[in-house]
Every structure is written in C-alpha cells, then in structure tokens.
Amino acid sequence: MAKTIIILKSIFISYIALISLVSKCDSLTETSTNGFTTDLIHRDSPQSPSYVPSLSPSQRLANALRRSINRAQRFNAHRSRQSPKSENIVYSNGEYLMKYSIGNPPVPSLGIVDTSRDITWTQCQPCLQCFDQNLPLFNPNSSSTYRTIRCNTPECNSVQGTFCSRTRQNCLYYEIFADQSFTQGLLSTDTFTFGERVSVPNVLFECGFRNAVSFGSGGSGIVGLGGGNFSLIRQLGPLAQGKFSYCLVPLSNNSKSSKLNFGAKGEVLGRGVVSTPFVRKYPDSYYYLTLKGISVGKQKLEFYDNSSSSSNQQGNIIIDSGITLTLLPTNLYDKLKKALQRAIKMNQIKDPKGVLDLCFVTPQDIQSPDITFHFEGANVKLKSENMFVRTSNIAVCLAVQPVGVIFPVYGSIAQSNFLVGYDLEKRTVSFKATDCGN
Numbered sequence: 001m002a003k004t005i006i007i008l009k010s011i012f013i014s015y016i017a018l019i020s021l022v023s024k025c026d027s028l029t030e031t032s033t034n035g036f037t038t039d040l041i042h043r044d045s046p047q048s049p050s051y052v053p054s055l056s057p058s059q060r061l062a063n064a065l066r067r068s069i070n071r072a073q074r075f076n077a078h079r080s081r082q083s084p085k086s087e088n089i090v091y092s093n094g095e096y097l098m099k100y101s102i103g104n105p106p107v108p109s110l111g112i113v114d115t116s117r118d119i120t121w122t123q124c125q126p127c128l129q130c131f132d133q134n135l136p137l138f139n140p141n142s143s144s145t146y147r148t149i150r151c152n153t154p155e156c157n158s159v160q161g162t163f164c165s166r167t168r169q170n171c172l173y174y175e176i177f178a179d180q181s182f183t184q185g186l187l188s189t190d191t192f193t194f195g196e197r198v199s200v201p202n203v204l205f206e207c208g209f210r211n212a213v214s215f216g217s218g219g220s221g222i223v224g225l226g227g228g229n230f231s232l233i234r235q236l237g238p239l240a241q242g243k244f245s246y247c248l249v250p251l252s253n254n255s256k257s258s259k260l261n262f263g264a265k266g267e268v269l270g271r272g273v274v275s276t277p278f279v280r281k282y283p284d285s286y287y288y289l290t291l292k293g294i295s296v297g298k299q300k301l302e303f304y305d306n307s308s309s310s311s312n313q314q315g316n317i318i319i320d321s322g323i324t325l326t327l328l329p330t331n332l333y334d335k336l337k338k339a340l341q342r343a344i345k346m347n348q349i350k351d352p353k354g355v356l357d358l359c360f361v362t363p364q365d366i367q368s369p370d371i372t373f374h375f376e377g378a379n380v381k382l383k384s385e386n387m388f389v390r391t392s393n394i395a396v397c398l399a400v401q402p403v404g405v406i407f408p409v410y411g412s413i414a415q416s417n418f419l420v421g422y423d424l425e426k427r428t429v430s431f432k433a434t435d436c437g438n
Contacts, residue, residue, distance in 0.1 A: 034263065034264050034265065035239065035240065035241075035243075035261065035262045035263025035264040035265035035266055036194055036195060036198050036239075036261075036262055036263070036265060037259055037260065037261045037262070037265050038098055038099065038100075038194055038195065038259075038260050038262075039098065039099070039257040039258070039259065039260070040096040040097070040098060040113060040246060040248070040257060040258035040259060040260045041096060041097040041098070041099075041257055041258075042095060042096055042097075042251070042254060042257075042258065043094075043095055043096070043097060043112075043218075044060040044063070044064060044095075044251075044254065045254040045255075045257070046254065046255065047257060048097060048218065049110070049134040049218025049219075050218040057252070057254075057390075058352075058353060058390065058391050058392055059353075060251075061251060061353075061389060061390075061391060062353040062355055062391065064095060064251070064324040065324055065325055065353075065355045065356065066355060067095070067324070068323045068324045068325040068327075068401075068411060069325075069401070071094075071320075071322055071323050072323055072327055072403065072406045072407070072409055073406060094112040094113055094114045094115075094222070094321065094322030095321070095322050095323075095324060095412060096112070096113045096246075096248075096258065096260075096321060096322070097110050097111065097112055097113065097218075097219055098110070098111060098113050098223055098260060100192055100193065100194050100223070101192070101193040101194075102122065102138050102143070102190050102191070102192060102193075102205075103138060103140075103142070103143030103144075103145060103146055103190050103191060104143055104144045104145040104190075104191050105142075105143075106191075106193045107135075107136065107138045107139070107142075107143070108135050108136075109122055109135060109138065109220045109221070110133075110134070110135055110218065110219045110220050111219055111220060111221050111222055111223035112219045112221070112222050112223065112322075113223050113225060113260065113321065113322070114222050114223065114224055114225065114226070114322055115225045115226060115287065115319075115320055115321045115322065115422075116226055116285055116286050116287070116318065116320050116322065117222060117224040117225075117226050117231075117285055118224045118226040118227075118228035118229070118230045118231040118285045119159060119204065119205065119206055119224050119230045119231075120203070120205040120206070120221065120222060120223050120224045120232055121175075121183060121185075121205060121206035121207070121208055121221045121222055121224075122138055122205065122206075122207065122208065122220045122221030122222075123137055123138070123208050123211050123220055123221055124137060124138050124139070124140055124185060124186075124207040124208055124209055125137045125138065125139040125140070125141075125209075126209065127209055127210075127211070128209050128210050129209075129210040129211060129212055130208075130210075130211050131211055131213055133218060133219065133220050134218045135220055137220075138207070138220070140186075140188065140190075140207060143190055143191075145190050145191045145201065146188060146189075146190045147188065147189045147190070147202075148170045148171070148186050148187070148188050149170070149171040149186070149187040149188060149189065149204070150169065150170065150171060151164035151165065151168050151169055151170060151171050152164065152168075153171065155171070155187065155204060156171035156187060158229075158230075159173065159187060159204075159230060160175075161173050161174055161175045162187055170186055170187075171186070171187040172184070172185070172186060172187070173185060173186070173187050173206050175206070177213070181212050181213045182210075182211075182212050182213070183206065183208040183210070183211045183212075183213060184208065184209065184210040184211075185206055185207045185208035185209045185210065185211075186206075186207045186209070187204070187206060187207075188204075188205060188206070188207040189202045189203060189204050189205070190202075190203060190205070191203070192205075192232075194262075198239065200235070200236055200237075200239060203232070203235050204230055204235060208221065224285070225244060225422075226284075226285030226286065226287075227278070227284055227285055227286065227287055227422075227424060228283070228284045228285040231285065231424075233262075233422075233424055234424070236262060236263070238263075239262065239263055240262045240263045240266070241263050241264070241425070242423060242424035242425040243262070243263055243264075243266040243267055243421065243422065243423050243424070243425075244260065244261060244262050244263075244266040244421070244422055245260075245261045245266040245267070245268055245419055245420060245421035245422065245430075246258060246259065246260045246261070246321060246419075246420055247259045247261075247417075247418070247419045247420070247434055247436035248321065248412055248415055248416045248417070248418075248420075248436055249416065249417070249436045249437045250385050250413075250416045250417060250436075250437075251324075251389070251413065251416070252385075252390075253437050256437050258436060259436070266421060266422075267421060268419050268420075268421030268430040268431070268432050270432065272432050272433060273430050273431070273432045274375075274377070274378035274379060274380060274430065274431050274432075275377065275378055275428045275429065275430040275431075276289055276290070276375040276376050276377050276378040276428065276429055276430075277289075277290075277376060277377070277427055277428055277429075278315075278319075278422075278427055278428065278429055279314050279315030280315075281315045286318050286320075287318060287319050287320070287422065287429060288315030288316075288317070288318055289315070289316075289317050289318070289319050289375055289376070289410065289429060290313065290314050290315055290316055290317070290375060290376040291303050291316055291317045291373060291374070291375055291376075291408070291410070292313075292374040292375065292376065293332075293374045294332070294336055294371065294372065294373055294374065295370070295371065295372040295374065296336065296339035296340060296343060296369055296370075296371055297339075297343060297369040297370055299339055300374075301332060301335040301336060301339060302332075303316060303329075303332055304316075316408060317407075317408040317409065317410055318407060318408070318409050318410070319409075319410045319415075319420075319429060320409050320410070320411065320412075321412050321415065321420075322412070323409050323411040323412065324399070324411050324412050324413055325399055325400065325401050325409075325411045325413065326399065326400045326401075326409065326410055326411040326413065326414045327400070327401050327402075327403045327406060327407075327408050327409040327411065328400055328401075328402060328403065328408055329402070329403065329408055330402040330403070330404055333400060333401070333402035333403075334402070336398075336400065337357070337358050337398070340358065340368065340369075340398065341358070343368070343369045344360060344366065344367075344368060344369075346360040346361060346362055346366070347360065347361045348360055348361070349361045349394070349395050351391055351395060351397050352391055352392040352394075352395050353391045353392070355391070355397075356389075356391065356397035356398060356399070356401065357397075357398065357401060357402070358397060358398040358400075359391065359395045359396065359397035359398070360395070360396050360397075361394055361395065362394070362395075362396050363393060363394055365384060365385075365388075365396070366384055366388050366396045367384065368384045368387060368388065371386075371387055373410070373414070378430075378431060380418075380431050381433075382414060383417070385413075385416065385417065386399075386413060386414045386415075386416060386417070387399060387400065387413075387414070389413065399411070399413045399414070416436065417433065417434060417435060417436050417437075418431050418432065418433055418434060418436075419431070419432040419434040419436075
C-alpha cells in the first residue's frame, strides 16, 4: 500500500511539472530552443566575489578539500533522512557560481550551482534574517512578473518542506540543513533571465526572507540542477530539452572560467564520447552512477567482491560537481592506494595540509600509470591531473579519500578537462576528454 502511494505521488508530481513546462512552451521563441552557454565561476577564482588574494593556491585547495568532506556528510544525512552526528559539519552547497537575473525588470543574481538539488532559491526583501551578499537583494514588490504560489495548490503540495500560511493563502517553505542552518520564505514564480536574451517565465523558486546560512561564496542563493521534477533543467522546458553539460577547467588554471551549457549546446557528441546510465534512487535529485571498478595500468580493481548481490551494485556512486575530491569505499580505496604505491617509485610524505592520505615527494608533476574508472557501459580514462593535486611545493597527493559510512562520490577534480553531459530524458551521463581552457 505504501509503495503504491509513493508511485502515485511520483506520477502526480511529474504531471504538475509537465503542466508547468507546457505553459512555458508558448512563451519561448523558436530560436530559443537552440540552448545557451554561460560561465561557471569557481568560488576561489579571481572572478568570484569570495576570492581572497592573500591565500596561496595550496591554501585554497585545502579549503576546497575540507568543503568536500562537509558536503559529502550532508549528502549522507539527506539520503538517510537523518541529521549527521558530527557537530563540525558546516553548510557547503557547491564550488561553482553562475550569473542570472530574476524578475522584470531583471535583478542580477549569483547562485551556487548544485547538481544534487532541484528547486532554486534566493534571498529576498524584506529580509528578516540574511547572510551578506555582494549583489542587491531581490525585491519581489519591484517585479511585475513575480507571483506567490497559493496554498493547497498542486505546486505547494508537491515541493518538500512546504506548508500553508496562517491566513491559508500563501504557500510557505522551511528547509533545514545538516548543520541546523535553514532558509524560510515563500514558494514563488518569476521570470529568470540568462545572459541578455534568454528569458524563461514562471520559474518556480524559493524566495527566502529568513536565511540562517553562511555560504562564504558571495552568492545570493542556489541554482538547482538536480535530476528531480522541479530542477531548473526541467523548468527550462524546450530551451534545455532535459540536457545540460559542463566543462571544468583544472583548479590550477583559475584565470579562466569553466562553461555550463544547456539544451542543444549541452549535447556531448563526436569521437571518444562514452555514456553511462544513471539510476533511480532516493533522493531523485542525485545522479547515481554504477561504478564497476578501477584499473591501474593492467590491474583491475573491482568495486565489489564476488559475495555482493547484483542489486546492491547499481547506483553505487554519486557524480557531483560541488565536491572537489573523489570519495571511495575504504576497501576499494585501499586497493587503489596499494596499486599506486607499487607503480609510483617515489618517496612518500605526509600531506603538509593534513587533508589527504597518499602523498609523494616531487617538485614536478607526477607521472602515474594509466587509471581508468569503469562505469556501466563507459570506461573513463583519467590523466594525472584528474587524480593528483599539489598541496605544497614538494608534495603531490592523490585527490581521492576513503569513506566509511559516507556514500561514494565522483568529484570535480576527476571531471576536469572533460565535457560532462547530462540527459534527463535518456537518463545518461556522457564523458568526452576536452581541453576546457580553450
């Protein structure tokens, strides 16, 4: 009975999302279906409002690595529907920012891109409790296209964490995060503008008037690019066609912005493309892939041993652009570490930053054996820059960490200099080796 209710609710939410998309189709021009491209700004790059010039590259890297662990712990709490036990977890929602505007006339906004979240939210006036942001706060009263969602409407009943106001008129939301920070406000719609020419009406978003959250990124809120029905990708309708891709420049090249592509421009095509399906699991905003194993040279390291059931092997790792490190189960990590220790003939050293586990002494780039991640139907061959990072002038460390109870994650360092494409209709993630700096 409970399973039937969940299925019916899923169908209902999909139906509501479909109605929303149909209403947008009439408002988009024929040329707008070509898609568009925008910059992805790393929070530690000179283009970011949170950039601190006094920090060294190794200090910025260490901060990003620590944010990785915090974000992964939040993942685990969300998946298990529990609050994490650690009191040291701080809110971390991603590493990259994108520019867009809300309302009519358009008000510039800068949101943290989150590929593991659906609905977009931003701070709004009148702000009863807000964190500092560089851009002006969005004022709903100044936008001619702003609308609140009414209580007991299909949208209000479909978004998690919503409830009715005391007057039973407006739909409110309250979202609490793993570290007990929170955002609260009105479920709303308005026109979102990307660049100077691409405008999308009636985008559902959360307009936050109380936001006890500390981003430390200078952003205004979060842009949700997850796999669920209220993701921005779904709401863009024919403009995105359920497709987006990104090309992340390596962290060492922070003078250039990465790229985020939507719709036809988000397709990953041509020679060398490999694709793997993503798996339906809770929560549906996460992109779960199936990792079969890892090869180091000619040695194949299996993700599971022979005693594991095949049903548990599906969707065993999350791909995420907001986590810098790749996080692997302890047993697989130990096998990877031993294989690399045998293959790399260099002296080892403790990480000077105290974050990573396997480090080698070398003032130059490390020459590692071929390393391939074997996803279901897709073998992704990585370069040294995808597996190792420099944490000091003498130390180069493996950008992979072992995790116990935390769910495994395929992080952004492993994805750099790849065009990574998501197709929500085909339910696939595609990879193509690319020089993202050009």
